[in-house]
Amino acid sequence: MKLNFEKFKKDFSLSLEDISREYFIRNKDNMSIKKESTAIKNLATIIQTTLSISNDRGFQAMSLRDLSKESGLSLGALYSYFSSKEELFRIIHNIGMDTITNVLVQNIAHCNTLEEKLRHGIKIHLYLSELMGDWFYFLYMETKNLSKEERKLSLQAELYTENIFAEIIQEGIKKKIFQTKNALLISSAIKALLQDWYLKRWKYLSRKITVEEYAEFVIEFVEANLLKNKK
Amino acid sequence: MKLNFEKFKKDFSLSLEDISREYFIRNKDNMSIKKESTAIKNLATIIQTTLSISNDRGFQAMSLRDLSKESGLSLGALYSYFSSKEELFRIIHNIGMDTITNVLVQNIAHCNTLEEKLRHGIKIHLYLSELMGDWFYFLYMETKNLSKEERKLSLQAELYTENIFAEIIQEGIKKKIFQTKNALLISSAIKALLQDWYLKRWKYLSRKITVEEYAEFVIEFVEANLLKNKK
C-alpha cells in the first residue's frame, strides 16, 4: 500500500459541493431555502468566498458587504443562508472540523508495521492539508472568534491528532522499534511541522517544494530521532 | 559560556518602560504629550493592554472603547498617543519587530564552534520568546492587518531568522561537521519548532514543560539529523 499524493488526490472525491450538500441535507428543516440545487450552489460560493477573504484579511475584518460583493449574492440573500455573522462562522468552523477529523480518522488506518503507520499518518495529514489548505488555515487562525467553551473543544482537536502520533510512538517504544524519552514532545513536534506546511504555504510554494518532498523530509527528520542508535 | 534561561532573564534588562521610553524619545517631536514620565507610563499601559486584548480576541475585534476601559484611559486621552487605530497597530508592530530583531542580532553572536552557534541560536530565540511572548504572538497572528507592501517586509523577517540557521548549517556542511541534504528545510523546521513554543503556550504550560527542557529537546531533535551517521 504505497501512498503518494497523486493517488490520494485522485481518490479524494470530497468537493466543496459535497460538503455543502451534506450540510444542507442535515439542516434543511431549519433553512428557509428549500430548493436543493440552488442551496448547495450558493452555500458553496458563500463558504468559498468567506474562506478566501478571511484567510487574506481575517474573518473579523470581512464585512458582510464585502462578502456580498465578492460572492455575487445580495445582503438579503446571504441572510437566508445564515441568521448572523456569528452563525456563519460557526457553520464553517463546524463543517471544517467535522470533515477534516472524519477524513483523518478514516484514512489513518491499518498498516502492517508501526513505522508504516507513522509514515502513513504524516503523509495523510499533509496531503489532506494540501487539498483543504484554506480550511486548515482558517481553523488555525480564527479560533479567536470562538467562545471560551468552544475554544476548548477546538484545542482538543489539536491534542487529538497529536495523540494519534503519540500512541504510535508509545507502542513503538514498547516493542523496541522506536527509541526516545520524549514521545509526547516528538508528537507535538510532528504536529508543528505538519502545521507549518499550511501556515507558510507562500514560503514552500516560492521554493517550489512539493508536498511529497516535504513529507519525505518530515519523515526522515522524525525517524532520525526515533531510530537514533539503530542504523 | 554556558547559557541558561535564568542567566538570560537576569541579564535581560529590557522592560516595557524601556521600550516605551525609547519610542518616546525618538518621536517626541511629533507627539502632543510632552511630559516624559506620564507619556512613558501611559504608552506602556496602552501597549500592554493592546497586546493582551489582541492576543485574546484579535486586534480587529478590539474596539477603542474596550481599550479605553481596560487601560483606564479615556477615549480622548488615547488619541493623544496615536492618531488612528491603524497607527496604533503600526506603532506596536514596528516597535516589536525592531526590538526583537535587535536583541536577536546582538545575542546570536560569536561562539567558538558551529555546534555551539546552533545551540546558542536556538536557546536565545526560545528564551527571548519566553520573555516577550505576547509580542511574538501578536506579530505572528496579526500580520493580516498590514498592507501588501508591509506584509512583504514582515515575511522577510521570518526568512531572516531562518537564514541565520541556514548559514550555520551550510558552513557546518562545508566543514564536514554537519551532514544533510536539506539545510534549508532543516532551518525552516527549526523555525517552526521555535514558533510552536510561543504559539501554543497553553499546551506546554499545561504540561509543565520548561523552556530549558524544550530548548534541550529541539537541540537534540535537530542534532539527531545533522550528526546522523556521526555518533
Place this chain on the structure above:
DNA sequence: GTCTATACATAGATAGAC
C-alpha cells in the same frame, strides 16, 4: 429566492470643557 432600501447599533474619530 433574491433584490433594494432602510433601520438600528456600534465603531472610529474629534471638539471643547476642565
Place this chain on the structure above:
DNA sequence: GTCTATCTATGTATAGAC
C-alpha cells in the same frame, strides 16, 4: 493632559417589493 459629549461612517440585520 484628560475627560465627556458628540459627529459621522460603517457594520449587522430586517422589511417588503418583485
